[in-house]
Amino acid sequence: MTHASRPLHIVHTESSCGWGGQEIRILEESRGLIARGHRVTIVAPEVSNIFKRASEWGVPAVALPLLKKRPGPLLALRRWLRANAGDIDVINTHSSTDSWLAALARVGLGLPIVRTRHISAPVTASRANRWLYAKAAAHVVTTGEQLRRELVDNLGVSEARSTSIPTGIDTTRFVPGDKLAARAALELDANAFWVGIVATLRSWKGHAYLLEALANINDPQLKLAIVGDGPQRDNLRAKVAELGLESRVHFAGEQKNVPTWLQAFDAFALPSYANEGVSQAVMQAMSAGLPIITTAVGSMRDIIIEGQTGILVTPKDSTALAQAVRQLREQPELAAQLGAGAHAFAIEHCGLPRMLDRMERVFLNAATTP
Template identity: 55%
Template structure:
């Protein structure tokens, strides 16, 4: 018997752009490919709204960017007039708005709450109601995030599943380094250390810049992305006198060639991580990784096997790790090959979509 198709509604209040928003869109596209109906609800000024439109994904603009009565009523009106099988919330604001809208309607539509980051969750009765009663299941993007909710918040383990973000293993592959560097206008012979991440404080760019400043003048730093700390980073780079050695191409719709141009990938985050998509993309490109034991990063990066793990906010340790990899081509090759094998085995896109589909079906059948 053919399984019933679902109408899956994603809500996202965030106006920003990063791995969380990219996962929503890629997951939505995967569900549509499997025959499900998917609708994204988000504020009209959110970056994800225009991105969904450009990708041909169904999206509806609603004023849900803030926790207020207007947002609750807007969601309530939309949900009252549309047949929905499951709601997948993604940020704190839309999770609260969706929970309150559904409670006011009295409809038994299950809510799945996806937790993308490792930021602590408050200990209070209202938050416990949101996660344990209003939400029918919690999805985390890493096992350590799941353990955090069980061990610290005392949430029921049977209602929490870790589903790491899946990456397109056919797209992210090693490439011809010389060819892509020529294409991008990057030096052919210089050692290149790179990062792909939204320019947010907790991604650790400032520590990477500090570490890089002490490296030989022949090295280059590639910072792909944009975000709120850009001006601060530019000021830091100027103050250190390394502007001629740092390339900042901004946001890129396709980061593949930029990854293929790198010798080493570094993401020195110090907070708020699940399993970052950029790390998985870099691993699939066969790059050795330098990162930190934050969030669920250790589920992807194993010290001395698929990369090097350094202490968060420690520029000296980060500098040493970069120097070690740049000075040892055999080690780069060994770690990069192992990283690609691990990403292929554990973090494929189809596995993520299949597991999420299973969760959606389970909650709709048991609501």
Template identity: 50%
Template structure:
């Protein structure tokens, strides 16, 4: 297919920061670099706003953080004043609703593509069905399991839904010298480091990971928590109450995650809800780390139990502790899982694959 330059606009109502926002920016900059004109509409106080501008993207601050009349009018006026938009790619519930209603009032609206990033159940009411099957021309999910859920549980037409897994750049996320990375980041060289890279939200499962470290009671373990978020103070309190302060380091958000991944012996992400295929799992796999996670969302499309990592039941600190001990006590097995993970990540979850598929979807829709 010959791809003519498209005018693509992403919308994001969320004022948080995590894998969803990272994917939007990765996709936007990637398609921009392929010659398309890509813009972002989001609240001015959202972290993605400044991050987009830092990356050279055209980002416009609109009051679309809530489902309110001012946000609807702001969206409508912006779209009316920019009639050349080919694709309007929405990402969260609020901006999807504002975009859909605004486009309904325009004589020549852009094509709406709704991307579903997480596994949160979707309502079966009439208005939600209209949003997904009428207002949106196409739905993209970040995993095949999410796609099957929309088809089988919500009864959305399968021909309107495509799974496009998030992709990460193997030039950025790659194996490295563990000892050198630890020295650079002032981490102990002779300790076994368990890592988690995630926004500090309840459903990411940090509490179960803390409980597992407490249960293991191994002095050779250090838990490295990379990320920030609304549960930060609660996690700090839990660390103190469990008496494992000396075994846990919270290092906050890191602009460059790769060096931190390169310090780890394994990555654990015991999420219990709201996942697609998490960015941190794919990043860890690219860095040849074995991964421990749960059967939530589309995680099992990346983490194949016994091949690229270990899948445990959600909300099960005992199973998590056992899986950690197994990998730490059997380094050859852990190494084999990591090597298989690199191969799977390169084959299925590269940034190029993601960009190729999204570009194909957008171009096909624009061509009619």
């Protein structure tokens, strides 16, 4: 069913070849808007993960070499946009390279751009970036309010032409469940206290500090499950060996049955120290009713209210992390209270329909405003 006043054709450009929350949001949002009667096309490099996986999500994708800010990719995108301009309502750009290519390629074609900024890495306040965000884009979407404020304050992005729209999650899929049944299905120690992290294995996700925190707690029944894969895998395995944690750390790799893993955990930790907006993984864990330990990086304060939906710790502080983990381990009433608060917040504020409604309005306004 189409919620907007008319169906749109939305083109997403993505130059990133990685796989994480950003790419998942694009696909989840695309699938949701297709279900509402819109057309969506993803334009991305053939070697990118989002192009390779788009068909799994039922989203059409076109391969273009959007890997570098060079004349070749610019001309390729320009040719494609010009050939399809009469059939496109709005372009949604996501990473730096594709945002620059699209902003230049669409000149003279009358195609509005919505620029989505997913992460909290600072944007240099240069004249070029001011043009890209404040002039070339009809609207700027961020995944958290703090990210939006930084763009407004530093780049001159208009308040009226910017919106914070956190990523929505499927609260009917990420639900509390039978912990013992989940552990049996995953062959996890039924009697341990399991802290879990679900994240791509990148340095800034803070896995190393979580391992150090675990090593600071002398409790053989306190264990850590690391769900995800990525460039830090070998380094993290080496650190586990160095700290003597082989019996207490389980590397699960990338998993598709994430809800079952969350149902098996006692607590969820994501000690990121950079590049977060509002973490999808944290919202999923909240929806599953888990107490959360994380940092205030990016816009995490949008969802984590200290003492109500989770515990905030200082980034890169393994001592503070250990204290928070120990607190949840030793105070089951507190853990249950935080888990219930997190679940209630996620149900009210983090659902997928809310994100789709708001993105739909942004796209429609961009497509119909002169």
